[in-house]
Amino acid sequence: MTRHRGRGIASINYPIGMNLGGDPSQALVHSNPSGKFTVALSSIDLGQGMKSVTRQICAETLGVPVEDVYVDTADSDTGPHCMGSFASRGTHRVGNAVMAAAREARGVMMEAAAEELEVNAADLETDGRGNIHVKGAPHRSISTKDVAIAAQFKQGKTISGRGIFLVPLSEVNPETGEMSPATCYAHACLVAEVEVDDETGEVAMVRMDSAYELGRALNPRLVEQQLVGGAWMGVSHALYETPEPYYPEPVHGPRDFVEYLMPGPGDICPHDIAVLERPAPDGPFGAKGPGEMCANPVLPAIANAIFNAVGVRIDDLPITPEKVLRAIKAQGGTRPQARR
Amino acid sequence: MSKIPLQFRHNGRDVAIFVDGGTNLLVALRELIGDMTPKFGCGQGGCGTCSVLIDGELHLSCLTLAETVAGRSVETLDGMKQGPNLHPLQRAFADNFAAQCGYCTPGMLMAAKALLDRNPSPSRDEVIEAISGNICRCTGYEPIINAILAAASGRVSA
Numbered sequence: 001m002t003r004h005r006g007r008g009i010a011s012i013n014y015p016i017g018m019n020l021g022g023d024p025s026q027a028l029v030h031s032n033p034s035g036k037f038t039v040a041l042s043s044i045d046l047g048q049g050m051k052s053v054t055r056q057i058c059a060e061t062l063g064v065p066v067e068d069v070y071v072d073t074a075d076s077d078t079g080p081h082c083m084g085s086f087a088s089r090g091t092h093r094v095g096n097a098v099m100a101a102a103r104e105a106r107g108v109m110m111e112a113a114a115e116e117l118e119v120n121a122a123d124l125e126t127d128g129r130g131n132i133h134v135k136g137a138p139h140r141s142i143s144t145k146d147v148a149i150a151a152q153f154k155q156g157k158t159i160s161g162r163g164i165f166l167v168p169l170s171e172v173n174p175e176t177g178e179m180s181p182a183t184c185y186a187h188a189c190l191v192a193e194v195e196v197d198d199e200t201g202e203v204a205m206v207r208m209d210s211a212y213e214l215g216r217a218l219n220p221r222l223v224e225q226q227l228v229g230g231a232w233m234g235v236s237h238a239l240y241e242t243p244e245p246y247y248p249e250p251v252h253g254p255r256d257f258v259e260y261l262m263p264g265p266g267d268i269c270p271h272d273i274a275v276l277e278r279p280a281p282d283g284p285f286g287a288k289g290p291g292e293m294c295a296n297p298v299l300p301a302i303a304n305a306i307f308n309a310v311g312v313r314i315d316d317l318p319i320t321p322e323k324v325l326r327a328i329k330a331q332g333g334t335r336p337q338a339r340r
Numbered sequence: 341m342s343k344i345p346l347q348f349r350h351n352g353r354d355v356a357i358f359v360d361g362g363t364n365l366l367v368a369l370r371e372l373i374g375d376m377t378p379k380f381g382c383g384q385g386g387c388g389t390c391s392v393l394i395d396g397e398l399h400l401s402c403l404t405l406a407e408t409v410a411g412r413s414v415e416t417l418d419g420m421k422q423g424p425n426l427h428p429l430q431r432a433f434a435d436n437f438a439a440q441c442g443y444c445t446p447g448m449l450m451a452a453k454a455l456l457d458r459n460p461s462p463s464r465d466e467v468i469e470a471i472s473g474n475i476c477r478c479t480g481y482e483p484i485i486n487a488i489l490a491a492a493s494g495r496v497s498a
Contacts, residue, residue: 046440046441047439047440047441047442047478048440049440221437222437224437225437225440225479225483228479228480228482228483229440229478229479229480229483230480231480232479232480232481232482233477233480256382256384256386257381257382257384257386257387257475258382258384258385258386262475262477264472264475264481265468265471265472265474265476265481265484265485266468266469266472268480268481268482271480271482
């Protein structure tokens with residue numbers, strides 16, 4: 001029995017969002033009489049952080065503290081339409097919609113403040129701490145709470161805004177087949193190092209090194225948690241998970257978490273991640289979003305690392321011990337490739 | 341079929357319920373006592389999200405017959421925080437971004453508490469061993485392991 005080390009690399013170019021009949025999302029923002037703001041979305045946060053990021057985007061655009069913004073999500077009865085949380089589109093599409101809605105609400109808020117301070121709205125600025133003051137004269141100031149109260153009870157104004165972000169459908173050119181399905185691309189490169197046991201066919205992760213370019217990281221800790229967790233999902237898809245192990249034959253499929261294999265805490269490996277920020281021109285504050293791309297480069301990098309380790313090229317996922325052993329046998333033994 | 345009377349301690353409080361024979365502890369906790377913190381994942385011991393402590397030992401409540409906890413002490417995540425104050429493990433999970441969708445989190449926290457209660461300064465390998473019966477789909481485990489190590493060494497936010 002020998003354990004063979006191998007290293008593989010993969011690079012990806014990942015489109016943000018999708019193109020099925022256009023890709024819109026909407027947001028509504030309104031202030032409460034307390035001076036706090038509510039963002040209404042039907043978009044869903046599955047734990048990836050959309051509530052946090054849209055809250056930040058709204059607060060930054062309004063010029064108020066992040067604590068003053070509440071995001072109400074995941075209800076299509078109370079929130080305006082969203083295409084959904086998929087295709088890595090949340091931060092980019094929903095973020096842009098929230099930004100547009102917050103910009104409109106800010107306009108009304110500044111008008112209301114201008115009326116109270118008896119100045120021109122163009123001469124006002126927010127301090128990000130819950131106050132609006134005359135530029136260059138911070139003592140001529142009013143709190144957003146007092147503005148909200150004045151708008152509600154005195155001026156009869158709603159401090160609110162509507163936002164939509166739409167990437168229109170890109171038709172296919174019938175002559176050339178050309179289309180532009182995405183406006184914005186993220187990029188990643190990942191190196192995986194594995195150890196392949198030529199007696200059992202098992203593949204163990206040794207380490208991963210990666211670089212992800214995902215526009216501006218609006219919340220670096222959330223980006224990191226997506227990249228760490230997403231890479232695990234990539235490992236899981238590469239080596240473990242499948243509902244149909246003998247596809248297209250439906251036999252021997254897993255029926256529960258005992259048979260549906262996923263890596264446990266003992267199967268993970270060190271993963272060194274570099275985040276590169278190249279702000280996207282059409283992203284909210286330059287963001288693209290990590291999304292599905294977190295998992296994608298892991299699969300081809302592992303397949304390449306297995307080839308590097310034992311010389312077998314497996315193009316069928318997941319790369320189970322059975323497939324590795326059959327391939328080694330068919331080849332008449334292992335053929336470790338040059339280490340690079 | 342007649343109901344079986346059952347008394348035990350639930351997070352330090354005496355409870356008395358009637359269960360059908362064969363009822364598992366997870367169902368008793370969730371449906372009869374109303375403690376929704378232990379989650380139903382697989383119902384057969386494969387995922388760990390239903391984990392609770394029985395007399396301080398980690399158990400899968402979905403595979404535990406309710407009547408076997410008669411007279412014993414059952415701890416769930418619901419009993420972990422003290423009033424408004426989070427347990428240091430809960431704070432460490434928040435600090436370290438150790439939860440995303442949150443479905444595995446109750447089981448992870450109970451497994452971590454069982455570990456730290458008997459071994460206050462575990463090694464990384466001991467932490468991995470302690471949570472090896474729990475599946476997490478989102479985090480890749482690394483933030484969970486780091487959170488437990490942070491709680492063990494007192495590196496938690498106030």
